[in-house]
Amino acid sequence: MVTKCQVSLDPAVCEMYEKARRLGVETAWDRYQAMLPQCGFGETGLCCRHCLQGPCRIDPFGNGPKKGICGVDADVMVARGLDRAIAAGSSGHSGHARHLAHTLKKAIAGVAPDYRIKDRNKLHAVAKRMGIPTENRTDEEIALDVANAALADFGERETPSLWASKVLPEVRQKRLAEQHLLPHGIDYEIADIMHRTHYGADADPINLLTAGLRCAMGDLAGCYMGTDLSDILFGTPQPVATEANLGVLKADAVNVAVHGHNPVLSEVIVAMAREMEPEARAAGATGINVVGICCTGNEVMMRHGIPAATHSVSQEMALITGAVDVVVIDYQCIMPSIVNVAECMGTTVVTTQEITKIPGATHVPFKEETASEDARKILRIAIQNFARRQGRPVDIPTHKSRVVAGFSVEAIVQALSKLNPEDPLQPLIDQIVAGNIRGVCLFAGCNNIKVPQDQNFIAIARRLLKENVLVVATGCGAGALMRHGFMDPAKVDELCGEGLKSVLYAIGEANGLGGPLPPTLHVGSCVDNSRAVALAAAVAEKLGVDIDQLPVVASAAEAMAEKAVAIGSWAVTIGLPVHVGVTMPVTGGPVVTKVLTEKVREITGGYFIVETDPEAAAKKLLAAIDERRATLGLPVPGGVRA
Amino acid sequence: MRRKEIFVLAERCMGCHSCELACATAHTTDRNLHAAVLRGERPFAYLWVDKFGAQRVPTVCKHCLRAPCVEVCPTGAMHKAPDTTTICDHSQCIGCWMCTFACPFGACDRGDGQVLKCDRQCLDEEGVPACVRACPTGALLWMTVEEFAAERRKPRRRVAAAAAG
Ligand code: SF4
Ligand code: SF4
Ligand code: SF4
Ligand code: SF4
Numbered sequence: 001m002v003t004k005c006q007v008s009l010d011p012a013v014c015e016m017y018e019k020a021r022r023l024g025v026e027t028a029w030d031r032y033q034a035m036l037p038q039c040g041f042g043e044t045g046l047c048c049r050h051c052l053q054g055p056c057r058i059d060p061f062g063n064g065p066k067k068g069i070c071g072v073d074a075d076v077m078v079a080r081g082l083d084r085a086i087a088a089g090s091s092g093h094s095g096h097a098r099h100l101a102h103t104l105k106k107a108i109a110g111v112a113p114d115y116r117i118k119d120r121n122k123l124h125a126v127a128k129r130m131g132i133p134t135e136n137r138t139d140e141e142i143a144l145d146v147a148n149a150a151l152a153d154f155g156e157r158e159t160p161s162l163w164a165s166k167v168l169p170e171v172r173q174k175r176l177a178e179q180h181l182l183p184h185g186i187d188y189e190i191a192d193i194m195h196r197t198h199y200g201a202d203a204d205p206i207n208l209l210t211a212g213l214r215c216a217m218g219d220l221a222g223c224y225m226g227t228d229l230s231d232i233l234f235g236t237p238q239p240v241a242t243e244a245n246l247g248v249l250k251a252d253a254v255n256v257a258v259h260g261h262n263p264v265l266s267e268v269i270v271a272m273a274r275e276m277e278p279e280a281r282a283a284g285a286t287g288i289n290v291v292g293i294c295c296t297g298n299e300v301m302m303r304h305g306i307p308a309a310t311h312s313v314s315q316e317m318a319l320i321t322g323a324v325d326v327v328v329i330d331y332q333c334i335m336p337s338i339v340n341v342a343e344c345m346g347t348t349v350v351t352t353q354e355i356t357k358i359p360g361a362t363h364v365p366f367k368e369e370t371a372s373e374d375a376r377k378i379l380r381i382a383i384q385n386f387a388r389r390q391g392r393p394v395d396i397p398t399h400k401s402r403v404v405a406g407f408s409v410e411a412i413v414q415a416l417s418k419l420n421p422e423d424p425l426q427p428l429i430d431q432i433v434a435g436n437i438r439g440v441c442l443f444a445g446c447n448n449i450k451v452p453q454d455q456n457f458i459a460i461a462r463r464l465l466k467e468n469v470l471v472v473a474t475g476c477g478a479g480a481l482m483r484h485g486f487m488d489p490a491k492v493d494e495l496c497g498e499g500l501k502s503v504l505y506a507i508g509e510a511n512g513l514g515g516p517l518p519p520t521l522h523v524g525s526c527v528d529n530s531r532a533v534a535l536a537a538a539v540a541e542k543l544g545v546d547i548d549q550l551p552v553v554a555s556a557a558e559a560m561a562e563k564a565v566a567i568g569s570w571a572v573t574i575g576l577p578v579h580v581g582v583t584m585p586v587t588g589g590p591v592v593t594k595v596l597t598e599k600v601r602e603i604t605g606g607y608f609i610v611e612t613d614p615e616a617a618a619k620k621l622l623a624a625i626d627e628r629r630a631t632l633g634l635p636v637p638g639g640v641r642a
Numbered sequence: 643m644r645r646k647e648i649f650v651l652a653e654r655c656m657g658c659h660s661c662e663l664a665c666a667t668a669h670t671t672d673r674n675l676h677a678a679v680l681r682g683e684r685p686f687a688y689l690w691v692d693k694f695g696a697q698r699v700p701t702v703c704k705h706c707l708r709a710p711c712v713e714v715c716p717t718g719a720m721h722k723a724p725d726t727t728t729i730c731d732h733s734q735c736i737g738c739w740m741c742t743f744a745c746p747f748g749a750c751d752r753g754d755g756q757v758l759k760c761d762r763q764c765l766d767e768e769g770v771p772a773c774v775r776a777c778p779t780g781a782l783l784w785m786t787v788e789e790f791a792a793e794r795r796k797p798r799r800r801v802a803a804a805a806a807g
C-alpha cells in the first residue's frame with residue numbers, strides 16, 4: 001500500500017514521517033507547525049535589522065509606518081534584503097568553487113595524493129575557453145594556470161570575472177557589460193553588496209537591484225567554476241544507471257550517507273568505501289553502501305552512479321529508517337537537527353569542515369592532504385556503528401525509482417553526435433524548429449517546507465513533458481523528479497508528449513540504448529546549473545542569437561535557499577524567464593516587484609514569474625516558451641496567441 | 643456554548659505588530675497579504691499595539707455588553723448586532739467621535755474620516771479572529787469568559803502556559 005501524507009508526495013518520506021510521529025521524533029514539519037503563523041512583515045520583506053536602531057517594519061498597506069527610522073522606504077528595504085540574500089548565496093557557491101581550486105592546486109603540487117587531473121580533455125577545453133595557452137605545455141602547467149585564473153576571479157579585477165563572462169555568447173557579454181552587470185570579482189561584488197546595504201549607503205532601489213544582479217553573476221561564476229574544476233578533478237559525467245529513494249538503503253550493509261555539496265569529500269568517501277569492503281565484511285556486513293543526500297549525492301550519482309537516498313526537506317527521514325550508520329557532511333543545506341534525529345536513531349553525524357560544525361556531531365577534520373586517511377577514519381566509525389546496529393530492526397521503505405543520470409553537456413553532445421557526427425547540435429535545433437521539442441525547461445533549486453514536498457515540481461513537469469518541453473534538472477529539483485520516476489526511461493511513454501517521445505527514442509536508439517533517454521535529463525548538482533548555461537550558450541551561438549531569444553525557461557518551483565535566490569537572479573540576468581513557486585520577500589516593495597517581474601526584461605530579456613499554483617505556473621512557462629518561439633518565427637502549437 | 647472573547651495578556655506581547663497586519667489583511671478582498679499588497683489595497687487594522695515604558699500593550703474592542711460607545715452615538719451608527727458584538731454602520735456614522743470619547747479603552751480610532759474599530763469580520767474557517775491567529779506568543783487569547791476566568795484563578799505561570807499551548 002502506498003502511504004500518503006500532507007507533508008510530501010513521496011510515499012517513502014510519508015512512511016518515515018509517520019514513523020517519526022510514532023516515535024515522537026521531532027522533524028522539520030513539526031518545527032514548521034510550531035512556527036506558524038509566520039510574520040507578514042518578514043514574508044513581504046518589510047522588516048529591516050541592518051542597524052541597531054531597528055528592527056523597523058513598514059506597513060505594507062500604507063497606514064502605519066511608511067519608512068524605516070533612517071528613512072528608507074519599502075522598495076529600498078526589500079531591495080537591500082534581496083541583495084543580501086544574493087550575496088549569501090553567491091558566497092556559498094563560490095566558496096565551494098574556491099575549495100575546488102585549492103584542491104586542484106594541491107593536487108598539482110603533489111601534496112594531495114588522492115586527487116589528480118582526471119579529465120584532461122575538460123582541462124584543455126576550459127583552458128582554451130579562458131585563453132590559457134595549452135601548446136607544448138604539460139597538463140600540470142595548464143591546470144596550475146586554470147586554478148590560479150579561478151582564484152584571480154574572486155578579488156577586485158580590472159576586467160570582468162572570466163567565469164561570468166567567457167562562458168556566455170559574445171552578444172550577451174556585450175549587453176551585460178553595457179548594463180554594468182558583469183562582476184569585477186566574485187568576492188568583490190559580495191563585499192560591495194554588504195557595503196551598499198549598510199546603514200546609510202545605497203537608497204536607490206534600481207541601483208540596488210543592478211548591484212544585486214551583478215553579484216548574482218558572480219554566483220554564476222562560482223557555479224560554473226565549480227562544475228569546471230569538479231569535472232577536471234573527478235571526470236565529466238557520462239550517462240549512468242542507478243536508483244533513488246530510501247529503498248536504496250540496505251539493512252545488511254554499512255550505510256554511509258554523504259550529505260552536503262562538494263565532491264572533494266564525497267569522491268574520496270566513495271573511493272575508500274570500495275577499498276574498505278573487506279573490513280566491512282569482516283564486521284558482518286555485506287559491504288559498504290554509500291548513498292547520497294542533497295547535492296553532493298548528485299555529484300557522486302552523476303560520476304559514479306551512487307544511488308540517492310533523499311533530498312532537501314526530507315533529509316531527516318533518511319535517518320528515521322534507523323539504517324544509516326554515518327551521515328558525513330561538508331557544508332550547505334544541512335539541517336542541524338539531523339544531530340537530534342541521529343541521536344534517537346543510533347546514527348553518527350560526522351562533520352568535516354571548519355565552517356560547518358554542529359554540537360552533538362563527531363568532528364573529523366577532512367584535509368585534502370590526508371583525504372584517504374580521513375575518509376578511512378570516517379568509514380571506520382560507520383563500520384563500528386553497523387556492528388552495534390546488527391540484529392536491530394530497521395525500517396527501510398521499499399520505494400525506489402530507476403534513474404538514468406549523468407547528462408553533462410559533453411555527454412548530451414556525444415549522444416547527439418550519433419545522429420549527426422559533424423554537427424551534433426543541429427539535430428537538437430532541428431527538433432526545436434520542427435516543434436517536436438517545444439522548448440526547454442530547467443528545473444532547479446530546493447524543496448521548501450511551505451510546499452508539500454515535490455508537489456510543484458511534479459505537477460509542472462508532468463504538464464510540460466506532455467507539451468513536449470525538454471526538461472533538464474539539477475539539484476534537489478532533479479532529486480524530486482528522480483524519486484518519482486521521472487528519470488526512468490521506461491516512463492517516457494507515460495509521461496512525454498508524442499514529439500518529445502520521438503526525440504528521446506531517436507537519441508536513445510542511435511546510442512544503442514535499446515530504448516529512449518529518460519523523460520527528464522539530470523544535468524547535476526546546484527553548481528551544475530552552469531551546464532544548462534553551457535548548453536543554452538552553445539545553441540544560441542550556433543543560431544547566432546542571444547540567450548533571451550531561445551525558447552528556454554527555468555523553474556525553481558520549491559525554492560528555499562539563498563543560493564536559489566542567487567541562481568534565479570543570474571538566470572534572469574542571462575535572459576531567462578524564471579518561475580519561482582513560493583512568494584519572495586520582496587512583495588512589500590511595489591517598484592522592486594514590478595522591476596523583477598516586468599521591467600528587468602527591457603534590460604536583460606529575462607524576468608521572474610512568481611506563481612505558487614503549479615498548474616498556473618506551467619501555463620505561464622508554456623506561454624513564455626511560445627512567445628519566444630513566435631518571435632523566432634517558429635511554429636507555435638495552437639497558433640500564436642495575441 | 644457562550645461566545646468567545648479576545649483576552650489580552652499584555653506581558654506576553656513582543657510588539658511585533660503581526661496582529662495589526664493580520665487584522666488589516668483579513669479586511670481585504672481575498673484575505674491574501676501578498677495579493678492585496680500587489681493590488682494596492684489599503685485596509686486598516688482595527689486594533690493597536692502601543693508601548694508604555696517597557697510594556698507593549700495590544701488594544702482591541704471588548705465588545706462591552708453595555709457599551710458606552712453605543713449609548714453615546716447620536717445617530718445609532720454604533721449599535722449592537724444580534725450576537726451582541728458592537729458594530730458601526732458606516733452609512734450612518736457622522737464622524738463626531740463621541741464613541742472615541744466614550745470608549746474607556748481607546749478602541750475607537752480614526753480611519754478615513756469615519757470611526758475605526760474591531761468588527762469581528764475577520765474570523766477564519768475555525769472561527770478564530772485574525773489577530774489571535776497571528777499572535778506568535780499567545781498575547782491574544784480567544785476564550786469564553788468562563789475559560790479565561792478559570793485560567794486567571796490559576797497561578798500566573800500556568801495562564802501563560804495555557805496561552806502558549
Ligand atoms: S537601517 Fe534604517 S530601516 Fe533598517 S533598522 Fe536601521 S533605521 Fe531601521
Ligand atoms: S468600542 Fe470601546 S466602549 Fe465600545 S464596545 Fe468596544 S471596548 Fe466597549
Ligand atoms: S463617530 Fe460615528 S459611530 Fe462614533 S459616535 Fe459618532 S456617529 Fe457614532
Ligand atoms: S501579535 Fe501578539 S505579540 Fe505581536 S503585537 Fe500583537 S499582541 Fe503583541
